[in-house]
Amino acid sequence: MAAELGLDYTHVPLTWDDPKLKEPEFLALNPAGTIPTIVDDGFALADSLAINLYLAKKYGSSGPNALYPTVPEGEAEVWRWTLWAQGHLEPWVQRDALLADLREAIASQAAKVVTKALSTLDIVLGKRPWLVGGRFSVADINVACVLSPSRATAIDMHAFPNVVAWHRRCYERPAAAMVRRRFA
Numbered sequence: 001m002a003a004e005l006g007l008d009y010t011h012v013p014l015t016w017d018d019p020k021l022k023e024p025e026f027l028a029l030n031p032a033g034t035i036p037t038i039v040d041d042g043f044a045l046a047d048s049l050a051i052n053l054y055l056a057k058k059y060g061s062s063g064p065n066a067l068y069p070t071v072p073e074g075e076a077e078v079w080r081w082t083l084w085a086q087g088h089l090e091p092w093v094q095r096d097a098l099l100a101d102l103r104e105a106i107a108s109q110a111a112k113v114v115t116k117a118l119s120t121l122d123i124v125l126g127k128r129p130w131l132v133g134g135r136f137s138v139a140d141i142n143v144a145c146v147l148s149p150s151r152a153t154a155i156d157m158h159a160f161p162n163v164v165a166w167h168r169r170c171y172e173r174p175a176a177a178m179v180r181r182r183f184a
């Protein structure tokens with residue numbers, strides 16, 4: 001999102017298992033001790049989808065490349081897709097990262113939930129190229145990043161061609177390609 005918006009930012013490279021995430025200095029920014037976490041003008045915020053909404057609304061609400069709709073209906077649809085991705089996809093897609101016993105308990109259900117969610121997405125993306133307002137927006141980023149190649153290692157999207165094509169469009173954008181090259 002920062003790259004899409006052309007923001008000048010400093011990336012502090014910490015991996016999910018870095019002990020620094022559980023030290024007081026970091027916990028003061030994010031009590032959950034997780035990445036990603038941002039600090040913007042002294043304001044600390046965690047959780048990737050919330051971060052994307054915040055940055056898009058603050059820095060991307062106007063101009064030809066705006067990523068955050070200004071009309072209430074468009075904003076509502078952005079919330080809708082973000083909450084949908086968080087509820088219907090993220091916990092299930094991320095099952096690889098969950099505690100081992102929990103992961104085992106949900107494994108058989110996770111595939112069904114993800115398949116149902118991807119079916120919904122495939123129907124919607126068969127009717128329009130982007131999720132909200134006929135243009136690329138934070139809604140696309142928030143759903144696509146939950147399905148990112150690094151997170152969704154266990155997900156096979158091939159049965160959902162509209163999702164595959166849209167996901168490629170998102171990840172082929174110059175900002176996404178540039179960031180992935182930089183951190184590959």
Ligand SMILES: N[C@@H](CCC(=O)N[C@@H](CS)C(=O)NCC(=O)O)C(=O)O
Nearest residue numbers: 016017033034035036046047048049
């Ligand atoms: N829903 C959160 C998930 C955050 C999360 O669990 N991050 C992982 C890395 S992908 C992490 O920092 N794990 C360390 C831990 O849970 O202790 C988001 O999207 O930001």
